[in-house]
Amino acid sequence: MEIYFQLVKDAEGVKNAYDELIAEEYLGFDTETTELDPYEGNIRLVQFSNGKNTFVIDLKPFADKGDLKTMPELAPLRALLCAPKPIKIAHNAKFDAKWICHHLGVDVNGVFDTLLASQLIAAGDQDRRHNLAEVANFFLGVELDKSEQVSDWSAEELSQSQIQYAAKDAAIMVALREKVVERLVQDGLIKAAKLEFDCVVPIAQMELNGFYLDAARWREQLEKVRKTQDKVAAELQRMLSAGVAQASLFGVTEINLDSQSQVTDALKNLGVPVPATTRGWQLEPLANDYPVVGKLLEYRGVAKAISSFGESLLEFIKPQTGRLHSDFRQIGAPTGRFSSSKPNIQQIPHEEAYRRCFRAPEGKKLVIADYSQIELRILADFSNDENFIKAFQTGADFHTITAAQVFNVKPEEVSAEQRSFAKRLNFGVVYGIGASRFALMTGLSQTQAEDTMRKYFGTYRGLDAWLRDAARRVVSDRISRTASGRMYRFRFEEGDRQAIGAAQRNGKNFPIQGTSADILKRALHLLHKEITGTSAKLVNIVHDEIILECDAAESEEICKILEKAMCDAGEEYVKKVPVKVDAHIADEWTK
């Protein structure tokens, strides 16, 4: 494909590009940067294309003269970027939005992201790749040469080949969008796509904002855990080597406590009936009879704390900001949940000792809000179960109310054990829990577990019916959808019982977990509109929780805004039960 492009290097060229493009509906949009991290490099090129004509704007001559955020010569460029129309079509728009925000000081408004769209269309197919070359090939059947992608974009003079490459990446987006939209419409994914596109800028900003971690506090905590680990490791070592007394005569008893095979052998030597796997929940029931098992679990806990949440977390603090800037994948799971990495900020231990290290800097506050029981409320809404809905409408402690209903006693007569059974089932049903697992986790016998589950589903007939129907539909339709229309395609062979069983559990879980993700994404969009222009910054999200940082003086107001955005988003999807959001202002990331 020959493409027509012009290289823009001066104020007049920028103005001409603006004049020619501002009235368009859609523009292909791309940037080329000298690094992958906006805190470490510069934007070299910004490209726009209407499909016929492509403008490649070289920012180097401008950057040499002054501040890209304020210089009048770039005002038309900034205006084009933050105008909601034309829609900017980009592949992984978060990347470009971060650079534009950090270096040009404006939001990219009006985003169509072909990466997110491609992921939605793939509907959970893990084999599909979503880089631009693959996506262009899949939807347009063209081969893109990406070899210039990693070329030197800081050179004084860019080569013709580089400029051509840059122009082409933008030019192709207009045609790509058309094909992608066809598929989105065909698959009923337009609403889900809008939900995703509206999150791009908030997430870009969250990554730029980062989350403040008090490094000194973290090190203190780490020291404590290290001391514990040394002690626990020594005790475990001694307990395990009791089973290999002979070997100890030759001084070769040192067991690698991190080696699951060595530990399993040692446990067997001690006469412990080791289950097929030594995962915590399998081992848990043995801890009472075998102190060594309890010690092993204790050891694994502290070992995990040291390895995953130790020094390595501090290495992610960016010197330029003194904060953690995780990567967030917007469609991290097929359900639409986010995932986070480098570091994974969504798996910080819940214990206060860890969480208090994440705090508001001087003069700031954290505003923290999470949905209360959102997945169960979604299930109540989907299933239309009378008793389940009633349990939410009372507004009292949910697990106590369900226990009262299930065991047919007054709420004030519910025992701690009954509440615990109800709680575990309430959590378990959204995953498709079975009696065996329920028995294992509660210590009930198989028949007792079955009996309790019968009581539970007998109380919640509508819920049972919905879950069964979800499982049935997955087998017949081989797709599942969330409230926004987000889709998952199931692939299993006829008669593969294991795969079908897994699909059935997925069929129960996907709409619930996925709708929860829909709601959070909707909330992010509503929130973004409200906090723009305030001191509030998005700093973290954890599936059903949103954390902002803002000026202390403004925190009361921000707290109300956050709570309202989350409630409003929830109420768009959940109608039959109240949506409850717990919001509070804090100095540290604690409840």
Added chain:
DNA sequence: GTGAAGGGCCAC
């Protein structure tokens, strides 16, 4: 040495 797979554990 490097990378993938398996097992394990953290979050929701």
Added chain:
DNA sequence: AAACGTGGCCCTTCAC
């Protein structure tokens, strides 16, 4: 018989 969903990261083991 039986297995409770979604992620990321760490360690060991094993093959190359």
